[in-house]
Amino acid sequence: MTAYIAGLDFGSDSVRWLIVDAQTGAELDSEVAEYEQWANGAYCDPAQQQYRQHPQDIVNAMTAAGVRLRERVGAEVFQSIRAIGVDTTGSTPIAIDQYGTALSLREEFKDDPDAMFVLWKDHTAIDEAEEITRVAKKGDVDYTRYVGGSYSSEWYWAKLLRVLRNNTKVSGAMHSFVEMCDWIPAILTNTTAPKKLKRSRCASGHKILWNESWGGLPPRKFFSQFHPQMSKVRDNVGDQTYTSDTAVGYVSDEWQTTLGLSDDCVVAVGAFDCHMGAIGAGAKPNELVKVVGTSTCDIVTAEYDAIGDRCVAGICGQVDGSVIPGKVGLEAGQSAFGDYYAWFKNLLGWSLSLTGASDSDVAKQKDKILPALGEKLAQYTPQPASPLALDWINGRRTPDANQRLTAAFFGMNLGTDVTDLFHAVVESTAFGARKINECFEQQGVPINRVIAIGGISRKSAPIMQLCADVFGKEIETKSTDQCCALGAAICGAVAADVYPSMEAAMEVLAAKTESTYTPQPESVKRYGLRYQRYLQHAAYVESRVLK
Numbered sequence: 001m002t003a004y005i006a007g008l009d010f011g012s013d014s015v016r017w018l019i020v021d022a023q024t025g026a027e028l029d030s031e032v033a034e035y036e037q038w039a040n041g042a043y044c045d046p047a048q049q050q051y052r053q054h055p056q057d058i059v060n061a062m063t064a065a066g067v068r069l070r071e072r073v074g075a076e077v078f079q080s081i082r083a084i085g086v087d088t089t090g091s092t093p094i095a096i097d098q099y100g101t102a103l104s105l106r107e108e109f110k111d112d113p114d115a116m117f118v119l120w121k122d123h124t125a126i127d128e129a130e131e132i133t134r135v136a137k138k139g140d141v142d143y144t145r146y147v148g149g150s151y152s153s154e155w156y157w158a159k160l161l162r163v164l165r166n167n168t169k170v171s172g173a174m175h176s177f178v179e180m181c182d183w184i185p186a187i188l189t190n191t192t193a194p195k196k197l198k199r200s201r202c203a204s205g206h207k208i209l210w211n212e213s214w215g216g217l218p219p220r221k222f223f224s225q226f227h228p229q230m231s232k233v234r235d236n237v238g239d240q241t242y243t244s245d246t247a248v249g250y251v252s253d254e255w256q257t258t259l260g261l262s263d264d265c266v267v268a269v270g271a272f273d274c275h276m277g278a279i280g281a282g283a284k285p286n287e288l289v290k291v292v293g294t295s296t297c298d299i300v301t302a303e304y305d306a307i308g309d310r311c312v313a314g315i316c317g318q319v320d321g322s323v324i325p326g327k328v329g330l331e332a333g334q335s336a337f338g339d340y341y342a343w344f345k346n347l348l349g350w351s352l353s354l355t356g357a358s359d360s361d362v363a364k365q366k367d368k369i370l371p372a373l374g375e376k377l378a379q380y381t382p383q384p385a386s387p388l389a390l391d392w393i394n395g396r397r398t399p400d401a402n403q404r405l406t407a408a409f410f411g412m413n414l415g416t417d418v419t420d421l422f423h424a425v426v427e428s429t430a431f432g433a434r435k436i437n438e439c440f441e442q443q444g445v446p447i448n449r450v451i452a453i454g455g456i457s458r459k460s461a462p463i464m465q466l467c468a469d470v471f472g473k474e475i476e477t478k479s480t481d482q483c484c485a486l487g488a489a490i491c492g493a494v495a496a497d498v499y500p501s502m503e504a505a506m507e508v509l510a511a512k513t514e515s516t517y518t519p520q521p522e523s524v525k526r527y528g529l530r531y532q533r534y535l536q537h538a539a540y541v542e543s544r545v546l547k
Contacts, residue, residue, distance in 0.1 A: 004028065004081045005498065007280075007489035008062065009273060009482065010088040010180060012119065012294050013038065015061045017069050018485035022082060022498050025509035029073050030482060033065035043113045049123035052113040055094060055102040058180070059187070066259045078260040083496035084188065084251070085244070085268045085488030087276035088180040089120045091155045091207040095163065098175040100192030102183070106173075114167040117180055118159040121295065121335065123395060123403045128165075128226075129158035135225055143218045146211050148315040152401040154335070155207040157223075157230070164227045171229055176236040179203040181270035188267045189249035194236050198248050201241040202271035205319025206331050210241055212320065242269045243321040244276070245494040245502055268495035273484040274299050274331065275323045279502065280487030281451050281478055282510030285327060288440070288447045290433065291484065292454040294342075295397070297333040298436050299323060302445060312443050314399035324502045330445065332398035332436045337429050338456055340393045340407070344425050345369045348418065376419045377426060378462040382526065387411045387420050388533055390541060391428035399439040404545050410537055426463055427527070430470035431534040437471060450475045453483040458514070469523035470531065478511035486511060 003022040008015065014035060019028040035057045037043070043052040070078045094117045095103045103115035132151040136143045144151055151158060156177065164171045176194050178186075181203055186192040204210035210217055216239025223230035251265040274297030278289040283301065291297045304320075307328045312318055315332045322329030336343075349366035357365070388410045395403030409424060437447055450473050456463060457477045468475045480486060490505045499505035 002080060003498065004077060005489040005493045005496075006081050006084045007276075007482070007485035007487070007492070008084060008086045008184065009276075009485035009488060010058065010062075010086070010184065011273065012089055012121070015058065015065055016482065016485050017065050018482050018489060019069070019073065019077065019081065020486065020489045020509065022493055023508075027480065027482070027486075028077065029069060030485070031065040031069035031072070033061040033068075035061050043116060050113065051119040051122040053092070053117040053119055055105055055117060055183075058117070058184075062184075063258060070260050075260050079262050081261055081265050082498055083266040083268060083489075083492030085276070085490065085492035085495070086181060086184045086188075086270040087273040087484050087488040088184060088270060090179055090181055090203055090272040091159065092117050092120050092180040093156050093159060093177045094118070094180065094183060095170055095174040096176050096178050096183075096192070096194070097173055098194070100186065100194055100197060103170060103173055109170065109173070112167070112170060114163045114170045118163070120154050121339075121394060122159065123153045125153040125158035125162035126403050128161040129153040129155070129401075129403070131226065132157055132161070135222075139222070141214060141218075143209050143214070143222065145311045146213075146319070147206065147209065147317040148398070148401065149311075149313050150401050152316070152397065153403045154397065154401075156203075157209065160233060161226050161230065164229050174229070174233070177233055179207070181272060185248040185267045185270045188251055188255050190252035190254070191249055198242045198246070198269050199237065199240065200269055200271050201243045201319065202275050202322040202329070204241040205322050205329075206272070206317035208237065210239070215239060216241075243325045244269045244271045244491040245325055247495040266492065266496040268488075268492045271322070271488075271491070273297070274333070275329060276487030276491065277453050277484040278323050278487065279490050279506060280480075280483035280485070280511055281453050282506050283451060286446050287449040287451060288437065289451045289453060292337055292452055292456040294337065294339045295333060295335055295394070296337045296429075296433065297331065298398070298433070300330040300440060300445060300447070301327040302330060304328060306445075310444070312440065312445060314439050316398060316401070330440070332439065334391060334429065334432050334436070335397045335403070336391065336394035340391060340425055340429060341370055343393060344422060373419065373422045374460050374462050377423060377466070380419055380423050382423060382427070382530065384529075385411060387416055387424045388530060388537065389421075389424040389428040390534070390538055391432040396432075398436050402542070402545075405542060406545075408537070408541055426466060427470070427530070428534065430467045430527075431531055433467060434470050434531060437473070447473070449473075452477050453511075455481060461515075461517075464515075464517045465520075468517040468519045470527045472519050472524050472528075474519065475517045476513050477515045477517075479514040480511045483511055
């Protein structure tokens with residue numbers, strides 16, 4: 001009987017199941033389910049940068065996608081799944097009680113956004129993040145040194161502090177705060193109780209200030225400076241972390257029944273989607289994997305000897321084993337990429353709602369906007385005076401996190417048309433990505449190859465070509481839309497001892513190269529000049545934004 005492995009990929013909008021042949025790496029089938037309440041905008045307030053997700057919404061989507069997939073591939077296939085790996089967006093934590101139950105699954109908190117998952121792109125905790133950074137730099141030890149030198153509102157402790165200070169009811173009921181990538185494996189194995197819950201090395205190192213050099217988490221006295229309950233949560237989190245080649249346990253009786261899985265199906269320790277994406281892409285040390293989606297996340301692994309005691313400034317962390325055990329994982333990224341394009345699409349499509357057409361017809365027409373603009377982009381050659389934009393539509397993640405920054409357009413006049421502006425938007429995201437590449441390379445971390453994964457990497461050749469021209473580097477894309485889910489499945493295979501190591505599993509199971517985009521010399525020169533203008537405009541805007 002063929003053995004299978006599964007990857008569960010929890011994105012910003014939906015969850016995907018992927019089933020892979022454990023011997024060949026062939027993708028058998030996949031299924032996606034959207035988060036229904038999230039799709040309707042529940043518990044979110046974009047004007048306040050509040051983005052929350054109800055855990056029941058997440059569990060319902062995971063169940064629906066799994067059941068539909070089982071019906072299609074057959075019960076025998078699900079019975080033959082040896083392991084499940086899990087990746088999620090992050091930092092996306094949630095408050096739990098002393099039994100490990102997410103607070104918003106309790107009746108009294110079911111409609112309280114502060115008791116729900118605080119999504120990665122929620123920026124309500126900017127003040128708290130800046131306060132954590134200031135305090136961290138005043139002491140004998142700078143606890144932000146391994147996360148790029150500044151703490152972000154997108155991360156765990158800032159989100160927790162915001163909730164504690166603004167919601168005494170949730171604060172009083174909270175026992176701990178758990179990342180989604182830890183919570184999903186825990187519910188699948190019935191190990192949500194805080195003493196049983198296995199915390200991800202990936203999430204702990206990149207977002208929760210865990211580092212071996214100070215024995216795990218910073219001490220209680222550091223957290224007690226912010227809120228009395230911060231140190232209590234710190235104790236309940238604990239100092240133990242696990243790499244994603246480790247088993248959490250076996251699928252519980254409840255989920256065996258619900259999904260038709262066997263009692264010897266192993267669930268691996270979870271991690272963030274971008275880190276799993278680098279595994280699914282088969283990246284080797286000093287190869288940058290750019291996960292291109294609503295935002296971007298850039299992942300590089302490096303050998304211990306190459307990094308030594310150095311701390312790479314301005315990034316989102318360097319963590320031993322956050323991607324591959326035995327390697328240092330380095331993370332950077334942009335707070336908006338596809339979200340910038342979606343904003344532009346919705347801006348252009350607003351007038352469609354005035355036509356009297358049904359919501360479904362309006363949505364169909366809106367969906368035509370970006371593909372049509374992509375065709376225009378492929379034929380577009382920017383001129384010296386063409387408009388230029390900044391990519392900070394949702395703040396800046398890297399280099400040097402600053403979520404107070406906003407986007408801006410320069411050089412518009414009465415002759416500016418929609419293609420000019422769309423090009424400026426796309427170009428700005430490429431310029432922001434180039435700045436990240438340079439952040440690594442200028443600090444002694446060479447980028448030998450760029451690999452782009454995620455939906456945009458396969459859907460839009462013009463955008464990938466523009467990025468190659470801006471980077472002045474070849475960009476490879478992979479033969480699957482599902483590198484993150486594939487990476488999660490690979491981790492499951494290693495946790496279940498199907499393969500002896502991550503490297504051995506990646507050699508067989510990782511995605512193969514599909515396309516290569518080569519920079520065009522004339523375009524490289526043209527964008528090099530425009531990039532200098534981008535840097536000048538960026539410096540001007542940032543100098544006038546108080547942090």
